[in-house]
Amino acid sequence: MEKRRVVITGMGTVNPLGHNTADSWQAVREGVCGIAPITQYDSSAQKVHLAAEVKDWDPTVYIDKREVRHMARYTQFAMASAKEAMADSGLDLSAENLERCAVIVSSGIGGISTTESEQTRCLQRGFDKASPFYIPTSIANMAAGQIAIAFGFKGMCTCPVTACAGGSNAVGDAFRHIRDGYADMALCGGAEAAVTPLSIGGFTSMRALHVGDDPSRASIPFDGERDGFVMGEGAGILLLEEYEHAVARGAKIYAEVVGYGATCDAYHITAPAPGGEGGARAMAQAIQDAGITADQVDYVNAHGTSTPLNDSGETAAIKTVFGDHAYKMAVSSTKSMTGHMLGAAGAVEAIFTALALKDGYLPATINYKTPDPACDLDYVPNEGRSADIHYALSNSLGFGGHNACVLLKKWEG
The missing domain is CATH 3.40.47.10 (Thiolase/Chalcone synthase)
Structure with a gap:
């Protein structure tokens, strides 16, 4: 079908x-x-x-x-x-x-x-x-x-x-x-x-x-x-x-949903799998589901919780999926502003991701000060910025090893 x-x-x-x-x-x-x-x-x-x-x-x-x-x-x-x-x-x-x-x-x-x-x-x-x-x-x-x-x-x-x-x-x-x-x-x-x-x-x-x-x-x-x-x-x-x-019906359209990945770490009740393995598979699934290549993704709204294991593991997962392109795209966490809304987080972040595509604007990771060698990507530190972005991924990684990633595309109709 x-x-x-x-x-x-x-x-x-x-x-x-x-x-x-x-x-x-x-x-x-x-x-x-x-x-x-x-x-x-x-x-x-x-x-x-x-x-x-x-x-x-x-x-x-x-x-x-x-x-x-x-x-x-x-x-x-x-x-x-x-x-x-x-x-x-x-x-x-x-x-x-x-x-x-x-x-x-x-x-x-x-x-x-x-x-x-x-x-x-x-x-x-x-x-x-x-x-x-x-x-x-x-x-x-x-x-x-x-x-x-x-x-x-x-x-x-x-x-x-x-x-x-x-x-x-x-x-x-x-x-x-x-x-x-x-x-x-x-x-x-x-x-x-x-x-x-x-x-x-x-x-x-x-x-x-x-x-x-x-x-x-x-x-x-x-x-x-x-x-x-x-x-x-x-x-x-x-x-x-x-x-x-x-x-x-002549509806206005914010963005198109084009891909979805959902996986389980099957590893630990709270800790992510080493290297963010499950999250990496979810991101890769979403990209494959959309029928695009990883280097077409311009922005990742990261799970980015501010815990030591999550942020380093998610960074590693992004590198696994995107390779060298990981250093060319933007990755930011709006949880720096909203805190972690648990079951609501992914939904609010999907809204922010859709608006980032619509407005061509990358939200900042605010209050960033001290670099971490394990987290060395472009996290849009402190100041958001305008950018021409066409595909954006929104990541959510939960206790129990649940991973969900939604891929959105800029609406250009």
Whole structure:
């Protein structure tokens, strides 16, 4: 069967840099750091005091007050982002076959803040006093479910739970689902809200998080002084659409999705395989899937978490896939600005990658200072720059050895 083309026709995001796509992308272009002291709870008794929180969040601006009460924070982010993506797309739902419309939205941890607060409440009142809304509010698939309900999308509705790779898996799975003829469009992406005492404590105990108090030296991907990631939160939702369908309705197109690679390290529960072997295979798969050569890729939005093993391993993986071309293309990590949004990261970064192609602009890896011999590529240090780019890869590498890479092409229609 002939593979169908798939394009991005709508985008929405809530993240540490802004409550919509335009504000967030402007902040990226300005090199804004979204990291600050934690405000959602008193972190003074813990080692980690910094996070990349969504600032000044009032869900009732985007969602009816009655519905907000039955949505965990991560679902609120997802719903606001989905509403923006749908409005951005200009789609007329009354003219669509909603059975051909899918929803694929990831979350790594789901409503963990709801679980923590409910546990505390039940320890005081008894567990049979748990809220009847606790389970349907906190489970990881509910952002996808709520989005499907809101827009009446009756095609496949699912939630990839693949840790830090989830957002990219959602976009890639949606791409394949449309390309192979199972749907005409899909709302896809990821959402996360894990700035909580238990989440922060758990990641701290495994020595994954940065424990300092200077935001400018906290999330520093590829820097020789990096020592852990910064927890972020937010959501990114994209509307993917079959090309002919988009053209027929006169939709604006941001970029084309042309390749997807998904692999597993099958190596360790947290550490990446030596040399980033699994990530390299995922990148190579995405390039092969698109039918292009590695030297046609101009930019990689790296997973770039600011942990010692990830950044050196990802750099090695890029060299494996691209050879000498690795030193000629740009590689940057927008996590230097947003922190690590776990299951939402790949989706938000797919949005930034699409806009990088559209605007011909390479986002910076901000706050870069100390070179690392193991990380010796062009990381677009500190200052973003204009560039004529045609193909860009967005990488996501997750705990459990999950690797997902999405390849986008500049829209020149």
